[in-house]
Amino acid sequence: MADLLTHVLVAYVLATLLSWRYDWLTPPFVTVAMIGAAIPDLNRLDLVVPSETITAVTGVPFDWGAFHVLGGSLLAVAIGALLTAPPHRRRVAGLLLLGVASHHALDVLLIDATGYSYPVFWPLTDYQPPSGNLYLSTDRWPAAVSAVLAGVVWYARYHR
Amino acid sequence: MGVLLLLLCATFVWSGAAGDDRSREPVPDEEAVGPTPERYVGDRVELNGVVTETDPVLVQLWYDDGGWVVTVEGTGVSDTEIDSGAEISAYGVLTDQNTLEAERAVTREPWELTYMYLISVLGAAGVLYRAAAGWRFDRNEFAFVPRDSGTAATDASDEGGASHATDEPTEDEYADSNGGGRRG
Known part of the structure; x- marks a missing residue:
């Protein structure tokens, strides 16, 4: 995972660019895309309640990591859309998907010592794309670059 | 909703069972x-x-x-x-x-990991703030709806606020006028 700030800033940029084309895409809906970009990192619930603890207590194998692949991400998108009122659900689902997709796109580009990324499309397929090897989640420049982009887009939005 | 939550839990278990086979x-x-x-x-x-x-x-x-x-x-x-x-x-x-x-x-370096977690918490906080500012929980709908400063107001001024066939904007206006100070 790239750092979460980079993910939400990239989603902000993408959704704001789309808002210039779609009038209904108001700031609350831009936020929805940013929430979508955070969904795969819900696997970090592992830091709060470790998967091993859940396995030990319940006796069933358990892995928060499912959030960070297609299957868990999509289910979280569906649940997120259902949490909103019916007239908004399609748009919310679309924007959550945009955020999720941008998250996985950025994470496949991460440096991985094995040369392979994670099985992003699981459980549809166990295919692991070659890792992009562009940056580490601990690098500072991805957040800096996305912050500059977000700043430009933010400025353009209010000064068009 | 319940079905989806069950499916999500099933996915965590499936993923746990699959382990390296993923x-x-x-x-x-x-x-x-x-x-x-x-x-x-x-x-x-x-x-x-x-x-x-x-x-x-x-x-x-x-x-x-x-x-x-x-x-x-x-x-x-x-x-x-x-x-x-x-x-x-x-x-x-x-x-x-x-x-x-x-x-x-x-x-x-250890400090780089600290940086990653701090900056990620900052990102999460920013999203939570925007979510709270842009959305509220509507008790009538029992769902989240946008806090409509943008759309509803624009719709109302464009169309006089009276030509809506659906009752959703009206509900929003009702909720806004009555529960504007309520946090979702």
């Missing part, structure tokens, strides 16, 4: 190798640990019930400047129980 190219890691490293000699593995010495590079590894130390050699580490205390992820062939011939290695 990956097409499963690479044994220190958890897998640790208990019986002799069984992995000659295999490609990825070992994640902490650098304790730099010349040669010694890495302390942990697994469930213990730990062991491996010497990491090869181009993976000879090309990189490595500091003691750094976290390392090294990929290559285990040439004997305590030696890894690394093709590639990625190292991070």
